[in-house]
Amino acid sequence: METSKKIKFACAPIAWTNDDMPELGKENTFEQCVSEMALAGYSGTEIGNKYPRDPGTLKRYLELRNLQVASAWFSSFLTTKPFEETKQAFIEHRDFLHAMGAKVIVVAEQGRSIQGQMDTPVFKDKPVFTDAEWDLLTHGLEALGELAHEKGMEIVYHHHMGTGVQTTEEIERLMEHTAADHVSLLFDTGHLVFSGENPLAIFNKYQSRIKHIHFKDIREEMAKEVKEQNDSFLTGVKKGVFTVPGDGMIDFHPIMDAIVESGYEGWIVVEAEQDPAKANPFEYALKARKYIDELLLNKELVN
Numbered sequence: 001m002e003t004s005k006k007i008k009f010a011c012a013p014i015a016w017t018n019d020d021m022p023e024l025g026k027e028n029t030f031e032q033c034v035s036e037m038a039l040a041g042y043s044g045t046e047i048g049n050k051y052p053r054d055p056g057t058l059k060r061y062l063e064l065r066n067l068q069v070a071s072a073w074f075s076s077f078l079t080t081k082p083f084e085e086t087k088q089a090f091i092e093h094r095d096f097l098h099a100m101g102a103k104v105i106v107v108a109e110q111g112r113s114i115q116g117q118m119d120t121p122v123f124k125d126k127p128v129f130t131d132a133e134w135d136l137l138t139h140g141l142e143a144l145g146e147l148a149h150e151k152g153m154e155i156v157y158h159h160h161m162g163t164g165v166q167t168t169e170e171i172e173r174l175m176e177h178t179a180a181d182h183v184s185l186l187f188d189t190g191h192l193v194f195s196g197e198n199p200l201a202i203f204n205k206y207q208s209r210i211k212h213i214h215f216k217d218i219r220e221e222m223a224k225e226v227k228e229q230n231d232s233f234l235t236g237v238k239k240g241v242f243t244v245p246g247d248g249m250i251d252f253h254p255i256m257d258a259i260v261e262s263g264y265e266g267w268i269v270v271e272a273e274q275d276p277a278k279a280n281p282f283e284y285a286l287k288a289r290k291y292i293d294e295l296l297l298n299k300e301l302v303n
């Protein structure tokens with residue numbers, strides 16, 4: 001089997017410092033984070049709160065370590081705020097990512113999201129969008145897609161636990177009601193399996209629209225406990241629901257095979273948020289890199 005060299009591997013800073021819960025990893029510095037990513041064998045990074053926001057400064061730190069910017073998260077509020085507010089914030093984010101050389105912009109709708117609420121049960125109380133909210137979301141995303149095109153970029157929509165686009169049906173509705181050339185999809189293995197979806201089926205169905213990938217694994221017992229005990233998303237993260245690929249219940253072999261066979265070109269980002277005091281980020285980044293190398297074994301590299 002052949003692997004395009006155009007698949008690149010990145011690491012997300014969330015394993016070092018968690019932007020959703022800044023107390024997790026507050027002792028870890030930006031320079032430690034990017035140095036350890038590079039040392040573990042990754043060629044890219046996403047962007048966290050501790051990263052310098054000035055493109056020139058950030059480039060200098062990253063170039064020293066041969067790291068590129070894969071992308072960065074953007075929270076949209078298309079269902080709950082006037083479009084202009086999301087638009088202005090999006091343009092600022094787009095321009096920063098463009099200056100950093102990224103090609104895709106991660107977008108996740110946060111209208112009525114419970115992903116940041118410490119005490120709201122993630123399985124019981126996730127939002128379910130009304131028809132009117134779906135219209136606001138799909139039309140707004142298409143408009144953001146057009147704004148991204150102005151800079152030769154794409155938006156990649158991040159389905160996410162505790163939001164209005166989490167389940168297979170919700171992802172399908174989003175894909176069916178948005179134009180393929182305006183709205184692409186981010187494929188996050190951890191969120192799909194945590195939610196009870198079939199990641200391989202989603203990948204196979206939407207491979208032509210998937211332009212960014214997050215790899216994370218699930219500790220099965222913890223996921224079960226979060227559901228049974230009505231925990232929030234953040235409590236789940238603290239308990240250790242997520243871990244790096246190869247350390248949990250997901251078999252990444254058929255997933256990697258499907259990605260390679262599809263001719264995917266872009267980033268695969270190892271993004272496994274857990275408490276850095278319990279799971280040393282450098283150790284886990286290395287572990288994931290080793291597992292990915294095993295997944296790619298016997299796959300011939302071509303240009």
Ligand SMILES: O=C1C[C@@H](O)[C@H](O)[C@@H](O)C1=O
Nearest residue numbers: 019020073158188214271
């Ligand atoms: O891509 C992501 C960004 C994080 O902030 C988020 O909570 C995490 O779960 C994720 O998948």
Ligand SMILES: [Co+2]
Nearest residue numbers: 158188214271
């Ligand atoms: Co993700």
